Amino acid sequence: MSKSIAYKHYLRALSHWPKDSLRPECQFQDVIRRRVDRRFLPASSSNAPNAAQATANSAIDEKAELVQVNAIYSLLENRYSGKYPIKGTFLKPASNPTHYTDLVKELEEAPDRSWWSLQVNKWKGFLRFQ
Amino acid sequence: MASKSCATCLRALHRQSRLIPQRASRLTASRAFTAIAARHLDLNPGQNAAPRSSIPPVDPERAEGRAKPPASKLPSINAAQALRKVTGRATETYTAYGATELLYKECALQADYSIPQAGKDDQEMPKTEAGEDLGIGKGWWLTETGLQPTFSTWSQVTMLHMYLIAARFRCFPTLSQTQTWQQHLLDHFFYDAENRMMVNHNMHARGTRNKYLKDLFIQWRGLLAAYDEGIYKGDAVLAAAIWRNVFKANENVDIKALAQIVSYMRRALKGLDSMPDETLMSVDLQFGSPKDEANVVAMKSKMMDLPFEKAPGKDLPPIKKA
Numbered sequence: 001m002s003k004s005i006a007y008k009h010y011l012r013a014l015s016h017w018p019k020d021s022l023r024p025e026c027q028f029q030d031v032i033r034r035r036v037d038r039r040f041l042p043a044s045s046s047n048a049p050n051a052a053q054a055t056a057n058s059a060i061d062e063k064a065e066l067v068q069v070n071a072i073y074s075l076l077e078n079r080y081s082g083k084y085p086i087k088g089t090f091l092k093p094a095s096n097p098t099h100y101t102d103l104v105k106e107l108e109e110a111p112d113r114s115w116w117s118l119q120v121n122k123w124k125g126f127l128r129f130q
Numbered sequence: 131m132a133s134k135s136c137a138t139c140l141r142a143l144h145r146q147s148r149l150i151p152q153r154a155s156r157l158t159a160s161r162a163f164t165a166i167a168a169r170h171l172d173l174n175p176g177q178n179a180a181p182r183s184s185i186p187p188v189d190p191e192r193a194e195g196r197a198k199p200p201a202s203k204l205p206s207i208n209a210a211q212a213l214r215k216v217t218g219r220a221t222e223t224y225t226a227y228g229a230t231e232l233l234y235k236e237c238a239l240q241a242d243y244s245i246p247q248a249g250k251d252d253q254e255m256p257k258t259e260a261g262e263d264l265g266i267g268k269g270w271w272l273t274e275t276g277l278q279p280t281f282s283t284w285s286q287v288t289m290l291h292m293y294l295i296a297a298r299f300r301c302f303p304t305l306s307q308t309q310t311w312q313q314h315l316l317d318h319f320f321y322d323a324e325n326r327m328m329v330n331h332n333m334h335a336r337g338t339r340n341k342y343l344k345d346l347f348i349q350w351r352g353l354l355a356a357y358d359e360g361i362y363k364g365d366a367v368l369a370a371a372i373w374r375n376v377f378k379a380n381e382n383v384d385i386k387a388l389a390q391i392v393s394y395m396r397r398a399l400k401g402l403d404s405m406p407d408e409t410l411m412s413v414d415l416q417f418g419s420p421k422d423e424a425n426v427v428a429m430k431s432k433m434m435d436l437p438f439e440k441a442p443g444k445d446l447p448p449i450k451k452a
Contacts, residue, residue, distance in 0.1 A: 008438055018366050026379050028370045035381045066434075071389040073431035075365045080389075083426065084396040090403045091362065093300035095308040100362045107359055 006065035007040040013072040021111050032072075039065075207412055225411065226311045232413040233295055234318035240417060241287035243267030243279035248330045255331075263331050270421040275387040277376070281331060285323060286376045289350055291417060292319060293357050294395065298402040298410060316350070349375070361399070365392050387420075389427045394420035 010032070017029040039061065074080075091100050113121070206228055243265035247253040256264045258278055267279035277283045292315055299311045323346060327333040333342075353375045360368025369392050376391070377383045398417065405415065 009434065012438065013433070018363070018370075020367075020370060023374070026374060028373055031379065031381050032385075067428070068385045070431050070434060071385040071427055073433040074389055074427060074429070075369045075392060077431060077433065078365045079429075079431075080365050080393040080396040080426070083393070084400040086361075086396075086400050086403045090297075090301060090399070093308075094303050095300055095305045099300060100358060103355060103358050104362055107355070 004040055004062065006062050006069055007036060009066070009069040010036045010072075013069055013076060016076050017072075022107055222307060223310050223314070226314045229411050229413050230311060230314040231318050234292065234315055234322070236413075236415070236417060237288050237291035237295065238322060240291055241267065241269060241271040241279070241284045243272065243284055245330045248332060265330065270419045274421065276382070276384050281326065285346060285349070288319065289353055290372070290376065290395070292316070293353060294398050294402060296354070297358070297361070297399065298405070301403075302407065320346070368392050368395065386427055390420040390423040393423035393426050394418070397423070
């Protein structure tokens with residue numbers, strides 16, 4: 001394991017990233033983990049002859065990586081929804097107060113639906129009786 | 131698309147032309163003939179021809195999005211609002227059509243690009259590594275994020291801004307009003323998208339354009355759900371949604387830029403939320419830019435200072451090598 005501080009920060013930050021059950025093959029934390037492993041771990045494979053340049057490169061990387069990981073932390077701590085809070089009425093819109101709660105419920109149920117209930121839902125959506 | 135104006139609409143239009151102050155004599159003349167002119171279809175419309183309808187065309191200079199919105203409202207919107215007092219909600223859809231056109235133009239200019247080689251048969255268009263046509267463009271979205279000036283970038287950034295407006299439309303009092311406004315906004319986008327495909331990318335075959343338009347529609351529906359989920363659940367989920375849609379799940383995404391976009395969206399939603407319906411309907415707004423969020427994102431997080439022993443992260447499972 002790399003001794004880099006930024007790498008440790010990355011591991012910690014990505015472990016707290018919320019898991020997305022609806023899109024299991026396209027997870028942010030997996031892809032960023034892959035990128036970080038590629039950048040930090042094979043330190044031995046980089047060309048050793050120019051040791052000074054290697055340390056200089058890794059110093060630049062370290063600062064840039066700390067900026068990136070700070071951004072991940074800021075997203076995890078909901079800095080922006082705290083700084084720019086929206087009123088409750090936006091999340092209960094006048095034209096359809098349960099819009100967001102219905103959507104989130106639907107997204108939670110969708111991955112676990114059986115084939116039969118998928119067909120039933122498909123036809124329910126197609127034939128909508130007022 | 132010939133004019134389908136019924137007698138009621140024609141009467142409404144004539145009444146509308148009487149309500150406008152004198153300065154719009156040019157507009158009055160064109161409006162009086164709109165129903166007739168529309169019957170003679172213009173087979174070779176100009177590059178940014180206004181859609182054929184019985185609604186008065188938007189002033190082309192304003193519609194380009196270069197000029198700042200004038201201090202006084204446009205005569206067509208003034209007239210529409212005066213008309214609404216007389217005819218009630220029957221003209222909602224006509225007001226909506228005009229207003230959403232301006233709102234859409236504001237969305238579309240955020241990541242606008244041009245391809246100088248388009249339309250010239252002898253010049254080859256430059257391509258990105260993925261094979262998309264590459265253009266040139268200015269602005270934060272095209273220079274600071276690592277995104278390139280392509281059709282997909284433009285469409286995703288435009289749809290992001292349209293999403294913000296569509297989410298605000300949901301706060302209208304009735305469902306039918308929401309649906310009218312959202313539908314018109316979407317129609318403007320698809321009309322313009324098809325126009326750009328033809329003009330910038332030489333897609334003269336209707337089948338090819340339709341294929342891409344269908345994909346675009348699926349993307350729109352997907353991002354509606356994804357961004358809604360993000361708004362409800364928190365910044366990380368919203369960031370993941372933006373990463374999947376705008377950055378196409380790119381491994382080398384600049385996470386700082388991603389956080390700036392999240393901050394920008396939150397700020398825009400807060401601004402839209404506190405805006406009364408009248409201001410939105412008279413299109414008295416302009417989008418800012420995510421570059422103003424750089425300072426907020428650069429602030430050091432408290433989690434950086436937490437020692438690793440006290441708050442260790444859960445170790446992620448080993449990545450399956452593809």
